Amino acid sequence: MPTPDCLVVIPAYNEGASVAAVVAGARALPGAVVLVVSDASEDDTVAVALDAGATVLELPARLGAWGAIQTGLRYARRHGFRQVLTLDADGQHPTEALPRLRAALGRDDVVIGTCPARLSLARRIAWTYFRLLTGLKVVDVTSGLRAYGPRAIDLLARSEASLLDYQDIGVLLLLSGQGLTIHELPVAMRKRENGHSRVFSSWFSVVRYMVHTTVLCLAQIRRRLPEEAGA
């Protein structure tokens, strides 16, 4: 068997109830290593994920979903993985979609698994607004089911991406701003088995998210990152 070049990154914060099934599903993918990044979980997520056969990274402080995913991307870069697939630990993303996501990665730098049927009216309005603001052509910007190729891994592992808080518009703007291509793949998703959306949990957090992301969009316009030293 060749050395695996694909890393499946599963960010998890207190997902002890669902992470084992997700790890098991991801391990069915041939030639892939499964990495769970525990975002300073307080429950048994780490032990459960280890038992399920995953490699586990434990963050010493809570960095949020994107901080955990970036940890996985940096791990991938360090260990020479050429592909990173990400999915949520709560079981909403079907692991059967991973091979399709991986296959689509050959043509584009980033593939996003989206489920348009699942979007609520509020989200449709919000995403339309952000599409107009940014010129991005992505339908479901927050989907955590993604595949990143080597160029995307290199770019997103940089410290310029470390102050982002969500794996959404900021990340996509960074990618498209540097000329990387993004492709969307329709995927049927399940309802969250437990837990709920961090972004759409209350009206206050929605407003905060909209303002925060609008500022991010305006600040990112035509931003080119300097060449990386030694790249």
Next chain:
Amino acid sequence: MSLIVVTLAIGLALAGTILYMVRRDHLHGPYALGWLLLAAGIIGLSAFPRVIDRIGEMTGVYYPPILLCLVAIAALLIKSLLGDLQRSRQERALRRLSQKLAILEQDMEEMRVRQGLPALRREPGRD
């Protein structure tokens, strides 16, 4: 006269407090410099309060004391912005360090396993 005494006392107390904080290792050197300059300014102005009136006359400000308020508010705004910039830098460094720590811990663990050493105890939530 009493105004001079009060402001002089404030300036001296501020300077004394800053030196004490540095001495007790509660305040990082570069920050202390700025605060000491501020204390010096307060002491200077309290000793020569006429200076403000003179500056007001020179710049054509009708009510000179407002000049002091204006400068103070501007200084506070700049200070607060610099503070946020500093915090952002620290936040970035903290995130990068946390990530690297988690990665290195796992790499070390793998190396131990390869060398046949016993696994280290994992203690979630106690870092």
